Amino acid sequence: MTVLRLSARIVGCLIALILIACTAGANAAELALKRVLLSTGGVGYFEYEASVDGAAELTLSVRRDQVDDVLKSIVVYDDKGGVGEIALPGEEPLRDVFRDLPFDLGALTDPAALLNALRGAEVRIGGTRELLGRIVAIVAEPQALPNSGGVIQRHRLSLMTEQGLRSVILQDVDSLQFADARLQQQIDAALKALAANVQKERRALQVRTVGQGKRVLRVAYVVEAPLWKTAYRLTLGTEPDAKSADLQGWAVVENRSGEDWRDIELTLASGNPVTFRQALYAAYYVSRPEVPVEVFGRVLPKPDVGAVASTGPQQPEGKAEIEGSLDRQRAAQARAMMQPIQPPAATPTAAAAAGASPQQFAQLTAAESAEAATQVTFRIPHAVTVPNGHSVLVPIISRSIPAERVALYQPSSHATNPFASVRISNDSGNGLPPGVLTLYEQGAGTTNYVGDARLNPLPNGERRLISYAIDQKLRIDRSQRAATSIAKGRIVDGLLQLNVVEQSTTTYAINAPANERRRLIIEHARPGGDWVLVEPDPKDAELVPNGWRLRQDLAAGATSKFVVTAQRPVSQRVELSTLNPQQIAYYAAATALSDAQRKAIMRLGELAAAVAESDRKLRAAEARRKDLDAEQTRIRNNLGAVPSSSDLHRRYLGLLSEQEDRIAKLAVETAAARDATDQARSQLASYVKGLDL
Numbered sequence: 001m002t003v004l005r006l007s008a009r010i011v012g013c014l015i016a017l018i019l020i021a022c023t024a025g026a027n028a029a030e031l032a033l034k035r036v037l038l039s040t041g042g043v044g045y046f047e048y049e050a051s052v053d054g055a056a057e058l059t060l061s062v063r064r065d066q067v068d069d070v071l072k073s074i075v076v077y078d079d080k081g082g083v084g085e086i087a088l089p090g091e092e093p094l095r096d097v098f099r100d101l102p103f104d105l106g107a108l109t110d111p112a113a114l115l116n117a118l119r120g121a122e123v124r125i126g127g128t129r130e131l132l133g134r135i136v137a138i139v140a141e142p143q144a145l146p147n148s149g150g151v152i153q154r155h156r157l158s159l160m161t162e163q164g165l166r167s168v169i170l171q172d173v174d175s176l177q178f179a180d181a182r183l184q185q186q187i188d189a190a191l192k193a194l195a196a197n198v199q200k201e202r203r204a205l206q207v208r209t210v211g212q213g214k215r216v217l218r219v220a221y222v223v224e225a226p227l228w229k230t231a232y233r234l235t236l237g238t239e240p241d242a243k244s245a246d247l248q249g250w251a252v253v254e255n256r257s258g259e260d261w262r263d264i265e266l267t268l269a270s271g272n273p274v275t276f277r278q279a280l281y282a283a284y285y286v287s288r289p290e291v292p293v294e295v296f297g298r299v300l301p302k303p304d305v306g307a308v309a310s311t312g313p314q315q316p317e318g319k320a321e322i323e324g325s326l327d328r329q330r331a332a333q334a335r336a337m338m339q340p341i342q343p344p345a346a347t348p349t350a351a352a353a354a355g356a357s358p359q360q361f362a363q364l365t366a367a368e369s370a371e372a373a374t375q376v377t378f379r380i381p382h383a384v385t386v387p388n389g390h391s392v393l394v395p396i397i398s399r400s401i402p403a404e405r406v407a408l409y410q411p412s413s414h415a416t417n418p419f420a421s422v423r424i425s426n427d428s429g430n431g432l433p434p435g436v437l438t439l440y441e442q443g444a445g446t447t448n449y450v451g452d453a454r455l456n457p458l459p460n461g462e463r464r465l466i467s468y469a470i471d472q473k474l475r476i477d478r479s480q481r482a483a484t485s486i487a488k489g490r491i492v493d494g495l496l497q498l499n500v501v502e503q504s505t506t507t508y509a510i511n512a513p514a515n516e517r518r519r520l521i522i523e524h525a526r527p528g529g530d531w532v533l534v535e536p537d538p539k540d541a542e543l544v545p546n547g548w549r550l551r552q553d554l555a556a557g558a559t560s561k562f563v564v565t566a567q568r569p570v571s572q573r574v575e576l577s578t579l580n581p582q583q584i585a586y587y588a589a590a591t592a593l594s595d596a597q598r599k600a601i602m603r604l605g606e607l608a609a610a611v612a613e614s615d616r617k618l619r620a621a622e623a624r625r626k627d628l629d630a631e632q633t634r635i636r637n638n639l640g641a642v643p644s645s646s647d648l649h650r651r652y653l654g655l656l657s658e659q660e661d662r663i664a665k666l667a668v669e670t671a672a673a674r675d676a677t678d679q680a681r682s683q684l685a686s687y688v689k690g691l692d693l
Helices: 008-028 064-073 093-099 111-117 181-196 319-337 581-588 595-639 647-689
Strands: 032-039 043-053 056-063 075-077 081-087 122-126 131-144 151-161 164-169 175-178 202-211 214-224 229-237 244-254 261-271 368-371 375-379 384-386 391-409 419-425 435-442 447-455 463-470 475-492 495-511 518-525 532-535 541-544 547-554 559-575
Touching: 043 056, 056 064, 056 214, 064 202, 064 214, 111 131, 111 151, 131 164, 175 181, 202 214, 229 391, 229 419, 229 447, 244 261, 244 419, 261 391, 384 391, 391 463, 435 463, 447 463, 475 595, 495 518, 518 559, 547 559, 581 595, 595 647
Parallel strands: 032 261, 229 435, 391 518
Antiparallel strands: 032 043, 043 214, 056 202, 075 214, 081 202, 122 131, 122 175, 131 151, 151 164, 229 244, 244 391, 261 375, 261 384, 368 375, 391 419, 419 463, 435 447, 475 495, 495 559, 518 547, 532 559, 541 547
């Protein structure tokens, strides 16, 4: 029977021994970090190695916040063996351990708490007084020390023995045994779990492998990692016609993995891979409906609300069937979330020799680069050591590259002055990742800083413009004008269908520096739509997003004008019957239309003028009738205000009679004007409808 001494000092010793045993077991099969690949996708590939002989159990310690990524991507490489399983503690191991124990975590804070939690258990007390009995209670008893030395806390343990109720002071007991071996095993398991949870922010994965013979086994996974950044240095010569520049590229790498990198093989990958996370470490449970317990007892029927005659055999779907369908959907979603994800394969790191280091820079060994289908890798050719929490700067490129000085004019960035720029070409054989770039200019024995720039991803064989300062010696003023011309037309179905050319002309007035020549590149904006470049020759232009780049060589002190013309075709549809006189005159004079079309439009103008004249006469007649109605209303109001026998009354009556005659005549004129207007409009509509030119 195992003996458990329950003083605080003894419990502390037990925890320390368990910690030592766990640490010794982990070191017995230790995996060493050998390779790290950092991706611009925000993840890192970490590869460990261990020498094994036959079957082995390897321990891999990872951070708690990395467990989801490790479960998603962990992979084992073993040429002569296989992997059994990979085990790890639960997400909350202490909660899971104590769930089935007869005491909770708080019971292990001191011996008295543990014994109080296990009341009823049979124990054997050894020492000067031996007892065997079941725990009844343990009560704290304060005891005053002599000479006013203070008060200490002692605990009285009460046991029910065969001789009756006995009690002892726990602090005076030499040993205490639990008679139940299973209970003793549960206490041991709780103490081991407590010791293993000391490092609560880490989890230990147990990798069990099978195989025979001595071999090297590798374990790798992909977890979140800080982005590595690129910083370039470009040194230019002072000669304006220089065809090359010296480029150095450095990678800024941070170690935030939680462990030191000691003499590892470091590879950097630049690309845009798809990466994501999934909570594989969390426990998921399928939601189940709760069914009430059937209890037979009083029945309370629902009140009747009446009934109607059935209109057919169809019955509504029951509530239980609806809930069951929803439960099946939730279960299917939960199963889909818990499907395992295949781990990604390790990224290849095939090397390619980099170009020779230029003499202007200090000699360094650049990374060995290789270009795959979706990314470029840079393998550092020497072992790298980076303590956890530190950063390191490693070279990835050092070579001379093709370069030429240019002035880049972007009106949207600066209205009057271009940027001092360098057009570089990537002939390294591999793509270059994006990054910041510091430019230097090297003269006779001196080197000066001239500006900063940004470099977008530069695939092999492509060129980029690097702008680093404003060129204040070169001034450009620009003016714009727009025009529209008819290219072709057709008249059919009452519509004038036109092919119109919209034209935009921009004139750049350029004043070159007095004593320096320039190679100017104008970035001319392209409006939205299907605009095409007409002048200068499109074959001399470079197409960029939303614009063209146009090249112009400037002599020292030259003043010149550079004209850029762009056009686009536009289709217009105009209803002939809605044209006003100004529009008719414009289209009748359009030389792009045929003679027959222009004559038809002139005839259309005549008919439209007739409609307008008839309509004018009709509106004039209606206006006169309106005036007469207003005058009659005034006279009738006056008739009611004067005596019926007066001369003024008789005069008003005469005026009314005269106006009635005029109204009758005006009604005839209005009807004739209306008929004339309708006839003119009908004639115009018939003419328009019959045109097909």
